[in-house]
Amino acid sequence: MLVQLKVNGRDVAAEITPAxxxxxxxxxxxxxxxxxxxxxxxxxxxxxxxxDGKPVTSCLVPAAQTAGRSVExxxxxxxxxxxxxxxxxxxxxxxxxxxxxxxGMIMAAKAALEKNxxxxxxxxxxxxxxxLCRCTGYQKIVEAVLLAAQEMRDHG
Amino acid sequence: xxxxxxxxxxxxxxxxxxxxQIDSAGKTTGLTQYLQDLSVPGMLHGSIVRSTIPHGLxxxxxxxxxxxxxxVRAIITAKDCPGVLFGPQKPEDWEILCQxxxxxxxxxxxxxxxxxxxxxxxxxxxxxIEYEELPAVYDPFEAMKPGAAVLWEQxxxxxxxxxxxxxxxxxEALAQADHVFEHDFYTGRxxxxxxxxxxxxxxxxADGSYTMWGPTHVPFRSRMTYSxxxxxxxxxxxxxxxxxxxxxxxxxxxxxxxxxxxxxxxxGRPLKFFYSREEDISAGHPRMGLHFHFRxxxxxxxxxxxxxxxxxxxxxxxxxxxxxxLSTACYRIDGLYHFQNVRTEGLLVYTNQSPATCFxxxxxxxxxxxxETFIDEVGEKIGIDPVQLRRMNSVKSGxxxxxxxxxxxxxxxxxxxxxxxxSGFRDRNQPPKVPPRRVVVRGIGLAGGNHISGNRxxxxxxxxxxxxxxxxxxGQVDVIVGDPDIGQGMNTVFxxxxxxxLGLDPTSVRSLPVDTLISPHGIGTLGSRGTTIVGRAxxxxxxxxxxxxxxxxxxxxxxxxxxxxxxxxxxSVAKDGNRRVSMREIGTEYSTRHGGAYLVGNGDFTPPxxxxxxxxxxxxxxxxxxGVHVAEVxxxxxxxxxxxxxxxxxxxxxxVINPSTATGQVHGGVAQGISSALTxxxxxxxxxxxNPNFLDYRIPGFQDIPEMHVEFVETQxxxxxxxxKSIGESSLNPAASAVCNAIYNAVGVRVxxxxxxxxxxxxxxxxxxxxxxxx
Numbered sequence: 026m027l028v029q030l031k032v033n034g035r036d037v038a039a040e041i042t043p044a045x046x047x048x049x050x051x052x053x054x055x056x057x058x059x060x061x062x063x064x065x066x067x068x069x070x071x072x073x074x075x076x077d078g079k080p081v082t083s084c085l086v087p088a089a090q091t092a093g094r095s096v097e098x099x100x101x102x103x104x105x106x107x108x109x110x111x112x113x114x115x116x117x118x119x120x121x122x123x124x125x126x127x128x129g130m131i132m133a134a135k136a137a138l139e140k141n142x143x144x145x146x147x148x149x150x151x152x153x154x155x156x157l158c159r160c161t162g163y164q165k166i167v168e169a170v171l172l173a174a175q176e177m178r179d180h181g
Numbered sequence: 182x183x184x185x186x187x188x189x190x191x192x193x194x195x196x197x198x199x200x201x202q203i204d205s206a207g208k209t210t211g212l213t214q215y216l217q218d219l220s221v222p223g224m225l226h227g228s229i230v231r232s233t234i235p236h237g238l239x240x241x242x243x244x245x246x247x248x249x250x251x252x253v254r255a256i257i258t259a260k261d262c263p264g265v266l267f268g269p270q271k272p273e274d275w276e277i278l279c280q281x282x283x284x285x286x287x288x289x290x291x292x293x294x295x296x297x298x299x300x301x302x303x304x305x306x307x308x309x310i311e312y313e314e315l316p317a318v319y320d321p322f323e324a325m326k327p328g329a330a331v332l333w334e335q336x337x338x339x340x341x342x343x344x345x346x347x348x349x350x351x352x353e354a355l356a357q358a359d360h361v362f363e364h365d366f367y368t369g370r371x372x373x374x375x376x377x378x379x380x381x382x383x384x385x386x387a388d389g390s391y392t393m394w395g396p397t398h399v400p401f402r403s404r405m406t407y408s409x410x411x412x413x414x415x416x417x418x419x420x421x422x423x424x425x426x427x428x429x430x431x432x433x434x435x436x437x438x439x440x441x442x443x444x445x446x447x448x449g450r451p452l453k454f455f456y457s458r459e460e461d462i463s464a465g466h467p468r469m470g471l472h473f474h475f476r477x478x479x480x481x482x483x484x485x486x487x488x489x490x491x492x493x494x495x496x497x498x499x500x501x502x503x504x505x506x507l508s509t510a511c512y513r514i515d516g517l518y519h520f521q522n523v524r525t526e527g528l529l530v531y532t533n534q535s536p537a538t539c540f541x542x543x544x545x546x547x548x549x550x551x552x553e554t555f556i557d558e559v560g561e562k563i564g565i566d567p568v569q570l571r572r573m574n575s576v577k578s579g580x581x582x583x584x585x586x587x588x589x590x591x592x593x594x595x596x597x598x599x600x601x602x603x604s605g606f607r608d609r610n611q612p613p614k615v616p617p618r619r620v621v622v623r624g625i626g627l628a629g630g631n632h633i634s635g636n637r638x639x640x641x642x643x644x645x646x647x648x649x650x651x652x653x654x655x656g657q658v659d660v661i662v663g664d665p666d667i668g669q670g671m672n673t674v675f676x677x678x679x680x681x682x683l684g685l686d687p688t689s690v691r692s693l694p695v696d697t698l699i700s701p702h703g704i705g706t707l708g709s710r711g712t713t714i715v716g717r718a719x720x721x722x723x724x725x726x727x728x729x730x731x732x733x734x735x736x737x738x739x740x741x742x743x744x745x746x747x748x749x750x751x752x753s754v755a756k757d758g759n760r761r762v763s764m765r766e767i768g769t770e771y772s773t774r775h776g777g778a779y780l781v782g783n784g785d786f787t788p789p790x791x792x793x794x795x796x797x798x799x800x801x802x803x804x805x806x807x808g809v810h811v812a813e814v815x816x817x818x819x820x821x822x823x824x825x826x827x828x829x830x831x832x833x834x835x836x837v838i839n840p841s842t843a844t845g846q847v848h849g850g851v852a853q854g855i856s857s858a859l860t861x862x863x864x865x866x867x868x869x870x871x872n873p874n875f876l877d878y879r880i881p882g883f884q885d886i887p888e889m890h891v892e893f894v895e896t897q898x899x900x901x902x903x904x905x906k907s908i909g910e911s912s913l914n915p916a917a918s919a920v921c922n923a924i925y926n927a928v929g930v931r932v933x934x935x936x937x938x939x940x941x942x943x944x945x946x947x948x949x950x951x952x953x954x955x956x
Binding site: 058060065108117162 | 204211213214374378425427439457458471518668707842848876880883
């Protein structure tokens with residue numbers, strides 16, 4: 026079956042099966058492999074994308090349910106060749122080690138900062154608690170999200 | 182965010198700078214392609230048919246139903262495989278597919294190739310296997326008893342590997358000691374949980390060779406293992422290493438590569454295997470459970486006089502990297518404290534569980550968990566401050582240990598001093614009381630640890646590393662090594678080392694991915710050897726390149742080579758008034774003079790290590806590292822739940838090449854150590870893993886890990902690049918024991934098993950309360 030949706034601001038059509046997840050649709054049908062699959066049961070957050078602006082674990086969302094809706098993935102973050110403040114901050118502070126969780130982490134953080142532009146470290150930890158990382162021990166990720174929030178407040 | 186990231190040796194330009202990882206732009210934009218994202222034209226997908234019983238003989242395999250499923254291209258069983266026993270360690274007990282017998286739930290019996298992962302999985306479920314079940318055994322002590330089920334007839338006592346070491350006269354020492362204390366500890370089966378599960382892509386070529394894509398710490402060593410299993414020469418196996426989605430010791434040699442090779446050859450098509458999370462946990466290769474028993478002789482003044490130990494490992498049904506893990510668990514700690522007389526026996530035991538392998542810390546983290554909790558208890562019993570006990574008995578710079586290890590530099594004392602100071606440990610370490618009910622109490626705990634920086638015994642033939650530093654036609658400087666970056670930032674450290682030697686901006690230097698067809702031969706990224714051993718080879722290669730550049734630049738500038746300088750931070754390499762040649766001009770000139778060849782500097786480094794003799798005497802490592810951690814916990818005395826609320830880590834890693842990535846290593850190691858102490862354990866019931874997903878096997882999240890305060894003390898060590906030692910594994914090693922000691926400090930009960938789950942701690946507290954009530 027064919028599903029039509031908007032991905033990173035562009036209208037796209039994808040051939041899907043009824044059981045296909047949004048994550049699989051993005052990765053295999055649309056070639057957007059930035060969204061990672063890690064647990065495939067919605068426990069780790071690696072596949073987080075924004076669906077109509079809200080963070081979802083795309084491994085649990087049936088692709089068929091996204092018809093006519095708007096999806097934002099990590100590939101849509103950088104614009105005009107310049108990185109998003111979250112990407113800049115993650116790089117600057119070495120919040121990235123193996124990096125496999127990072128696309129989902131950054132998308133979850135983007136949604137979080139849209140709701141709360143000036144979070145405390147404790148709020149960042151609470152809001153991102155659905156995203157798992159095995160390399161960093163989270164500290165530099167918290168620092169990077171706070172730095173990005175500062176940048177976005179100052180220059181947003 | 183109070184990290185004090187020490188910037189060492191300001192005289193360096195690149196070394197000591199908190200540079201961002203050179204590959205993180207791709208990782209934050211989603212453009213980095215991991216194995217999960219890779220495909221090869223014409224690629225099929227594989228699925229493994231796994232044993233559903235813990236132990237039994239294969240009577241019949243019926244693939245007919247699976248073969249009829251549309252989309253299935255091939256099914257293989259042991260009949261399609263060469264049938265030799267092989268493996269990365271002795272005893273060699275791997276089969277590509279089980280010949281006639283399965284030994285754990287998940288053992289590999291057959292494999293399917295199909296047009297999609299879904300069809301392959303469905304077909305795998307349609308393969309019917311008839312078994313004659315055999316008795317199974319899961320507990321290592323049961324397995325060693327006469328009459329227990331035997332997994333391998335060559336090992337009738339189920340002992341896969343036996344370790345023994347003895348120095349001095351332990352019996353006499355313990356007989357003469359003022360006190361002898363005993364201690365038992367068990368560290369549980371623990372899953373690496375990399376965010377990307379195990380997988381590989383394998384393509385069979387017309388010349389009889391195989392190309393394999395997949396993360397591995399040890400690509401060159403993997404060729405040795407796979408070539409034996411597949412019955413081809415090493416040259417016929419090419420391994421290309423994509424960026425790692427985490428590993429922590431799990432992705433070394435993996436049998437799935439050989440299964441994929443046989444299947445790819447049969448189909449004539451490239452083939453991809455990619456484990457589900459459930460498969461990765463339940464049929465993968467966790468850190469083994471280890472039982473420790475110690476007897477420690479100590480004099481009234483606090484001096485250790487002898488240690489006897491027995492270490493028993495639950496290896497699982499086959500042998501991965503568990504023999505050297507067991508050895509390490511048995512005697513690495515003898516390089517931290519002077520025990521004077523030691524005798525240690527280690528037993529690696531076959532059981533009907535999935536084969537365990539190495540994890541960051543390589544047995545030493547577990548041994549330290551057991552011993553550093555013991556020291557705390559011993560110190561309390563004889564009335565000597567446990568920190569003082571560590572100070573008195575630990576190795577120091579210049580010491581030769583009883584196993585012949587040269588401790589050239591040792592900052593353990595400084596780590597102890599600094600950790601006590603920054604955490605306020607001395608004032609806060611008040612004696613515990615029996616826990617009252619319905620309160621949350623705090624406690625603080627300290628523990629130390631050591632590790633190596635490279636290990637002589639990874640490969641029998643040699644120790645060391647080789648590297649090239651290459652200046653291209655366009656002046657691009659590339660570092661080429663055979664040891665892959667595993668996500669920790671090693672390539673960034675190499676760029677900094679080369680940039681330091683060549684006076685370049687480190688962000689302009691690349692470190693190339695590893696491909697065994699073209700990369701220099703390397704032992705691999707393990708044993709905390711990356712920065713120290715490979716990095717030293719990179720430094721030497723850069724110095725070789727520099728010498729060639731000096732000669733050429735001097736000619737181009739018409740000046741004496743001795744007057745050539747490297748400065749300017751980017752491309753200028755020589756200066757004489759206003760005369761300079763850029764790296765681009767150098768590269769172009771060199772290629773022009775040499776038929777297009779790139780300017781290549783070669784470096785190889787053989788560390789001053791010794792292959793141990795029959796008694797296991799010999800210096801294992803070029804450099805030894807040390808660290809001290811302090812944890813502060815909150816214990817809910819009603820539920821037994823523990824939260825780590827504050828954390829301090831002080832490390833001696835020699836010169837810190839990149840304080841930002843080194844600090845990141847400590848953060849990650851501590852997080853894994855905390856959860857190994859408190860929550861994470863692969864639960865196995867009758868051979869079946871009962872928590873094979875991230876809901877039931879819970880790795881720590883943002884709210885489980887506190888803010889950590891990390892510091893480095895600086896020691897001077899001659900062998901690593903610019904005095905660098907290691908951090909990857911030492912970052913984890915003291916963590917679990919610091920947490921356990923903090924729990925004791927909070928509630929007054931000693932734990933003898935990790936993880937300290939709420940249920941286990943609640944029972945211990947309840948027993949202590951009842952004991953108190955009877956007094």
